[in-house]
Amino acid sequence: MIDQDxxxxxxGQYALPPDAGPAWRAAYEAGVDMSLIDGALRLTPEERLAxxxxxxxxxxxxxxxxxxxxxx
Amino acid sequence: xxxxxxxxxxxxKDNGLDFVVIGGVCVVYHGGPLATFDLDICCPFGVExxxxxxxxxxxxxxxxxxxxxxxxxxxxxxxxxxxxxxYLQTDLGKLDCLSEVAGLGNFxxxxxxxxxxxxxxxxxxxxxxxxxxxxxxxxGREQDLAAVRYLxxxxxxxxQQNNLL
Numbered sequence: 134m135i136d137q138d139x140x141x142x143x144x145g146q147y148a149l150p151p152d153a154g155p156a157w158r159a160a161y162e163a164g165v166d167m168s169l170i171d172g173a174l175r176l177t178p179e180e181r182l183a184x185x186x187x188x189x190x191x192x193x194x195x196x197x198x199x200x201x202x203x204x205x
Numbered sequence: 206x207x208x209x210x211x212x213x214x215x216x217x218k219d220n221g222l223d224f225v226v227i228g229g230v231c232v233v234y235h236g237g238p239l240a241t242f243d244l245d246i247c248c249p250f251g252v253e254x255x256x257x258x259x260x261x262x263x264x265x266x267x268x269x270x271x272x273x274x275x276x277x278x279x280x281x282x283x284x285x286x287x288x289x290x291x292y293l294q295t296d297l298g299k300l301d302c303l304s305e306v307a308g309l310g311n312f313x314x315x316x317x318x319x320x321x322x323x324x325x326x327x328x329x330x331x332x333x334x335x336x337x338x339x340x341x342x343x344x345g346r347e348q349d350l351a352a353v354r355y356l357x358x359x360x361x362x363x364x365q366q367n368n369l370l
Binding site: 152154155156157159160161163165166167169170172173174176178179181182185186188189190192193 | 324
C-alpha cells in the first residue's frame with residue numbers, strides 16, 4: 134500500500150528531512166533542488182568531480198549537436 | 206572545446222605552481238549541484254609563476270580569451286610581470302588564474318583557508334567551505350548568492366553530522 138506522501142514523493146515532491154536545519158529549509162524554500170545536494174553529499178569529493186566532468190562532457194556534446202542542428 | 210579539469214590541474218601541479226582551486230569546481234568539490242565550464246584557481250603571480258602556468262599549457266594553444274584579438278599567451282611574455290589575472294582558453298578548456306579572491310585576499314590569505322584534497326591523480330588544495338561561502342558572498346552576483354544558499358545548507362548538514370559523531 135502506497136500512502137499519499139510516498140505517492141507525492143514518487144511524483145517529485147521532496148521530503149524535507151525532519152532534522153532539516155534553518156539553512157537547509159531556506160535553500161529548499163528558495164527553490165533549490167535539495168535532492169541534488171543529498172545525492173552529491175553521498176559521494177566522495179573525487180566522485181563529485183568525476184561526475185561533474187561527465188556532466189560537462191555531456192553538455193558540451195549536446196551544445197555541439199545543437200550547433201550542428203542549427204547550422205543545417 | 207573540451208573542458209578537462211583533471212588534466213589542467215595535473216599539468217599545473219606538475220609544473221610546480223602553488224595554487225588553490227576556487228570558484229565553481231570548488232563548489233562541486235563541497236557537494237554543490239552545478240556544472241561549471243571553467244577552472245578557477247588562485248595563485249601567486251609574478252614572472253616566475255606566470256611562466257609556470259605557461260609551461261603547464263604551452264602545447265595547448267593558450268590565448269587570452271578576453272582580449273578582442275585572442276592574443277596567444279606566448280606573445281605576451283613582455284608583460285608577464287604586470288599580470289594580476291589570467292583568463293586563458295586552452296585545448297583542455299578555460300583556465301582562469303586569479304591573484305586575489307573576493308572577500309579573502311591574495312594567495313597568502315587564501316592558502317591557510319584551504320583544505321588538501323587527496324584525489325587519485327594527486328593532492329590539490331581547495332578553498333575550505335567557510336572561505337568559499339565568504340568569497341561567494343563577497344562576489345555578490347546572483348549566481349554567487351544562489352550558491353551561498355546551498356553551501357550554507359551543506360555546511361549546516363555537515364555540522365549536524367559532526368555533532369552526531
